[in-house]
Amino acid sequence: MKLSTKLTLFVTLSKLAIVLFFVLTLPYVVDYITATYTDNLLQQQKSKVLKVIDQNGIDFYLDGQESYGSYTLLREEFIALEPVDNLAKIDSLETAERIIERDTLNYRILSHTFKAGNQNYLLEVAKATSTMTQYSRPLQRMALYLLLSLIVITLVIDLVFTHYLIKPLGVIIKNKLVNQRFPFARNQKPINTSTSDFRYLDSSLILLMDQINDAFEKEREFTANASHELMTPISILQNKIENLMEDEEVSDSMQQRFAEMMRTLSRLKKIVNSLLLISRIENEQFAKSDDVDVRLMAEEIREEISHRLEDQEISFELKFEHLVSLKNVNHDLLFQLFYNLINNAIRYNKHKGSIVMGDEYQNGSYTIFVKDTGIGIPEDEIPTIFNRFKKANLSQTGGYGLGLSIVKSIASYHQITLEVVSVVNEGTTFKAIFSNDNVAQNK
Amino acid sequence: MKVLLVEDEKTLAYEVEAFLKKAFYICDLAHNARQGLEKIECNLYDFILLDLGLPDQDGLVLLEKAKKANPDAAYIILTARGNIEDRIKGLDLGADDYLPKPFSLLELQSRMQAISRRKSGINSQLIPLGEFNVDIQKRTVAIQDKEIELTRKEFDLLSYLLLHKNRVLTRLQLSEHIWGSFVDDDCDSNYIDVHIKNIRKKLGAHGSTEWLETVRGVGYKIKKS
Numbered sequence: 209m210k211l212s213t214k215l216t217l218f219v220t221l222s223k224l225a226i227v228l229f230f231v232l233t234l235p236y237v238v239d240y241i242t243a244t245y246t247d248n249l250l251q252q253q254k255s256k257v258l259k260v261i262d263q264n265g266i267d268f269y270l271d272g273q274e275s276y277g278s279y280t281l282l283r284e285e286f287i288a289l290e291p292v293d294n295l296a297k298i299d300s301l302e303t304a305e306r307i308i309e310r311d312t313l314n315y316r317i318l319s320h321t322f323k324a325g326n327q328n329y330l331l332e333v334a335k336a337t338s339t340m341t342q343y344s345r346p347l348q349r350m351a352l353y354l355l356l357s358l359i360v361i362t363l364v365i366d367l368v369f370t371h372y373l374i375k376p377l378g379v380i381i382k383n384k385l386v387n388q389r390f391p392f393a394r395n396q397k398p399i400n401t402s403t404s405d406f407r408y409l410d411s412s413l414i415l416l417m418d419q420i421n422d423a424f425e426k427e428r429e430f431t432a433n434a435s436h437e438l439m440t441p442i443s444i445l446q447n448k449i450e451n452l453m454e455d456e457e458v459s460d461s462m463q464q465r466f467a468e469m470m471r472t473l474s475r476l477k478k479i480v481n482s483l484l485l486i487s488r489i490e491n492e493q494f495a496k497s498d499d500v501d502v503r504l505m506a507e508e509i510r511e512e513i514s515h516r517l518e519d520q521e522i523s524f525e526l527k528f529e530h531l532v533s534l535k536n537v538n539h540d541l542l543f544q545l546f547y548n549l550i551n552n553a554i555r556y557n558k559h560k561g562s563i564v565m566g567d568e569y570q571n572g573s574y575t576i577f578v579k580d581t582g583i584g585i586p587e588d589e590i591p592t593i594f595n596r597f598k599k600a601n602l603s604q605t606g607g608y609g610l611g612l613s614i615v616k617s618i619a620s621y622h623q624i625t626l627e628v629v630s631v632v633n634e635g636t637t638f639k640a641i642f643s644n645d646n647v648a649q650n651k
Numbered sequence: 652m653k654v655l656l657v658e659d660e661k662t663l664a665y666e667v668e669a670f671l672k673k674a675f676y677i678c679d680l681a682h683n684a685r686q687g688l689e690k691i692e693c694n695l696y697d698f699i700l701l702d703l704g705l706p707d708q709d710g711l712v713l714l715e716k717a718k719k720a721n722p723d724a725a726y727i728i729l730t731a732r733g734n735i736e737d738r739i740k741g742l743d744l745g746a747d748d749y750l751p752k753p754f755s756l757l758e759l760q761s762r763m764q765a766i767s768r769r770k771s772g773i774n775s776q777l778i779p780l781g782e783f784n785v786d787i788q789k790r791t792v793a794i795q796d797k798e799i800e801l802t803r804k805e806f807d808l809l810s811y812l813l814l815h816k817n818r819v820l821t822r823l824q825l826s827e828h829i830w831g832s833f834v835d836d837d838c839d840s841n842y843i844d845v846h847i848k849n850i851r852k853k854l855g856a857h858g859s860t861e862w863l864e865t866v867r868g869v870g871y872k873i874k875k876s
Contacts, residue, residue, distance in 0.1 A: 439731035440660055443753035447666035450756045453819065454673060464868035467821045474823045477753055493736070515804075515845040 211377065215370045223359045230355055238344040243316075246340050247301055250318040253333045257287065258322065266324035283308050284339045286315075288332040296328060297321055303337060316340065376401035376410075384413045391424060392417040428490050435484040442477050449473065482610035486596075489541065489617040496622070498539040501650075502576065503528050505539070506565055509547050516554050520561075524550075527566030531650035532574055534642065537622055545618040546578065548611040549638050553580035556636070570639070573625075574647040577639045584632040593628070622646065652767075654698040655679045657687035657713065658729070659706050667700070670756040684708035691717045696724045698763055701746075703730035703737060711737070714744050725766045729754065755824050761814050778813060780875065782858035785813060794857045804829050805850050808843070812863070812873045821870040847871060 260268060269276040269289050279286035286308065292298075298321045306315050315334040322329055376399050384396070396417060399410040452458065453466045488494065506526050517524050534542065546565070553563045561581040568575050585593060594616040597609040619626050623643040630636040654676045658664040661682060668678045679694070681687035684705045691699065699717060703710035714726060728741045731752040738749050748762050768776075768788065777784045783794050790806050792799045801809065807829045812820060822843040829846075847863070854860050864872050 436731050439752045440663065443731070444660070444663045444666060446753050447663065447670065447756050450824075451666055451669055451673075453821075454670070460866075460869075463819060463866070467823075467869040470821055470823055474827075515842045519842060519845050 212371060212374055215374070216367055219366045219370065220363060223363050227355065227359055231352065234348050234351060235344075238348050239341070242340050242344055246316050246335055247318075250301070250316065250333045250335060253287070254318055254320055254331060257331060257333065258320075261322075261324060266327075266329065279308060283311065283313060284336045286332075286334050288330075288334075290330055291327050292321060292330045294328045296330070298330060306334065314338065373403065376403060376406040380406065380410050380413065384410065384417070388417070392421055394418075394421070428487055431483050431487040432491065435480045435487065438476075438480045442473065442480065445473055446470070446477070479610065482614060483596075485544075486610070486614055486617045489614075489621050492621070494538045494541055494621070496536050496538050498537055499648075500534040500537055500539050500542055502532055502534060502567065505543060505546070509543065509550060509565075512547065513550055513554070516551070517563075520554055520557065520559060522554055522557055522560065523562040525562065525564045525566075527564055530567050530569070530574070532567065533648050533650050534646050535648050537646055541618045541621065545615050545624075545640070546576070548615050549578045549640075552611055553578055553582060553636070553638075556580070556582040558582065570641060573644065574642045575639050576642075577637055579635065579637040581635045584634055584636055585628065585630040586632055587630070590628050590630060594626070652697045653677045653679070653694070654700065654763075655681060655687065655690055655694070655696045655724075656700045657681045657684070657705065657710070658700070658702040659683055659704070660702075667756065667759070670760075674760055684710070684713045687713055688716055688720075692720045696721060698727065698766075699724045700727050700729055700759075703728060703732055703741070711740055711744060714741065714746060718745050725763070725770065727759070727762060727766075729759075755827055757811075757815055757818075757820065757824055758828055761811060761828070764814060780813060780873070781860070781862045783854065785810065787813075792854065794854075797857070799853055799857060801850065801853060805846055805853070808846050809850055812871060813875075816873045816875045819866045819869050819872045825870065843871075 257269075266289075275288070275290035277286065277288040286306075298319045300319050301316070302319070303314065303316050305312050306317070307313075314337045316337055317332055317334040320331045320333075322331065380399055383399075396414045398414065399406060401407060401410075449466050449470050453463060458466070503526070506528065510524060510526065513524075516522075550563060550565065557563065557580050563581075564577075564579045566577060566579075568577065594612050595609075596613045616626065618624075619640060623646070625641040627639040627641065628636065629639070652675075654671055656664055656667055656671075656678060658667070658680070659682050664680050664682065668680055671678045676698075679690055679696070681690050684707050687701075687705075699721065701710050701714055701717075705713065710728065710730070714728070717724075717726070725748075726746040727748045727750060728738075728746045729750050729752060730737065741749055747766050750759060750762060776788065777786055779785075780792075783792055783799075785792050787810050790810075792801060792806070792809065808825060811825065811828045825843050847865075851860050851863060862874050864874055866872055
């Protein structure tokens with residue numbers, strides 16, 4: 209899941225949780241507040257009454273009567289004074305029913321006993337519970353609406369702001385990771401953000417890319433220099449052997465040994481030559497300005513390689529169905545690419561096997577394939593067959609593992625995607641998928 | 652024929668010199684550009700073999716100067732640098748051929764002979780080979796005016812063997828000649844044999860091919876007086 213999606217989900221869910229919590233607890237909170245408020249009010253009234261009695265005597269209320277009672281017009285509140293047993297001592301707050309003028313109503317009642325003169329009196333101050341709750345419902349609703357609108361507003365602000373905050377991360381992923389092709393361009397543009405974490409991430413990535421470029425550059429330089437330096441001693445050895453073979457005094461058996469020496473030297477020479485070729489391709493020392501007629505090139509390869517086909521009695525079929533030419537490519541390199549593929553197809557083929565080279569459109573991209581009936585490549589080896597000095601099958605003789613490395617270098621130099629499909633003991637198909645920029649229809 | 656070899660690697664220079672002397676060339680050596688230029692300015696050479704990576708000066712600069720002093724000489728560039736630009740630049744400056752190191756001495760000789768033939772202007776020269784006549788220029792083989800068809804590679808092989816007659820050529824020397832610097836990592840293969848077999852079959856149908864000998868374990872040679 210993307211970070212922005214996660215953040216959005218988190219923010220939304222946490223706000224929803226808050227709303228839920230308030231909706232569930234609000235009635236209790238409001239009830240508690242009104243109850244406390246009412247109790248306080250009753251206490252205050254009690255104090256007031258007691259203060260009046262203290263100053264003016266109990267008769268101020270009783271006015272000669274035995275007891276006193278007074279209630280408001282709608283019977284929301286009442287106050288009552290009556291004599292009780294001397295021994296009784298009550299001081300309580302309770303919710304109870306009282307009958308006033310035949311109406312049974314629910315009251316919150318404060319009961320308090322006190323002494324006035326020699327008589328013990330009970331004072332009751334009460335407030336109808338219905339009046340207590342009459343404002344709490346609309347209040348709750350108002351609070352809920354307010355809360356909801358606040359939450360919606362903060363949610364929108366949060367989402368917009370997090371989106372703005374993590375936007376540089378998306379830009380970094382897009383520019384530095386997804387859309388990058390090796391070798392990376394020099395002088396990468398640093399990201400424009402005030403978030404230091406992203407700046408750090410970005411600069412670290414740029415640093416890494418530069419380091420990879422440098423390492424690659426050094427390897428390239430090394431390969432080129434080393435190969436070049438190796439050429440001179442190889443030259444000397446080769447010419448020395450050639451001169452020795454010229455010598456008339458050399459016996460036949462010596463001649464054979466010289467020939468063997470030359471064969472070994474030639475092997476070394478070819479390895480060095482292959483490495484040099486790869487490094488030259490990687491150094492882009494080949495012009496890509498040729499137009500190549502695919503059928504013509506295939507015929508050239510067939511002619512070049514016919515002796516090998518003959519030797520192994522392998523049939524070679526060309527199945528080109530599209531009139532296509534390749535533009536802005538290097539003819540010699542493409543020739544080498546397909547030559548190597550076909551050479552491989554011969555080397556790892558069965559006696560009297562077959563090879564088919566042809567073209568097709570694969571997902572709209574022009575593709576040339578080379579299909580053989582050879583020994584195949586185990587699936588776990590396919591990812592490494594293009595590595596230098598890697599053999600597809602060690603039990604087979606011949607080959608120095610550079611043929612396919614050359615194929616890979618040429619392919620990436622021409623933006624060709626390579627695909628390998630192989631079934632062990634049935635055969636291998638190599639596909640070279642061309643970029644549309646390099647393909648032109650022939651009229 | 653007088654040859655000047657400008658090459659800073661002395662061991663290599665001596666090998667080339669020894670080979671060329673045996674092939675009846677008169678050979679001068681120079682180990683740097685300064686020496687080379689001195690010799691070029693005092694002598695007239697038929698061939699100047701030029702290494703590009705000289706210690707005191709770039710071989711291409713020397714080539715330009717040498718061309719002025721010795722314009723009729725044939726120039727062959729020998730180099731381990733081998734990049735395309737140098738090759739194009741060298742040929743642009745008037746070099747006649749370009750041989751990347753490491754090269755076979757036989758290849759060098761065949762290139763020199765090809766240049767000689769080109770410069771001498773001889774259009775056609777029939778070389779007798781047993782009952783056959785070979786025309787290197789027209790690239791034909793005939794027996795009593797009857798032309799025998801050979802493929803390009805078969806003819807290349809035959810003419811290379813003929814050029815180095817009475818000398819054993821290894822399969823590698825032969826394959827290097829016909830496939831050139833073209834990278835092919837199949838060096839243990841004996842595909843040369845397939846071509847030789849074809850040559851023998853095609854020519855053998857018309858006459859004897861006794862002159863084409865197989866030297867066991869080494870290669871092939873054309874025996875010819």
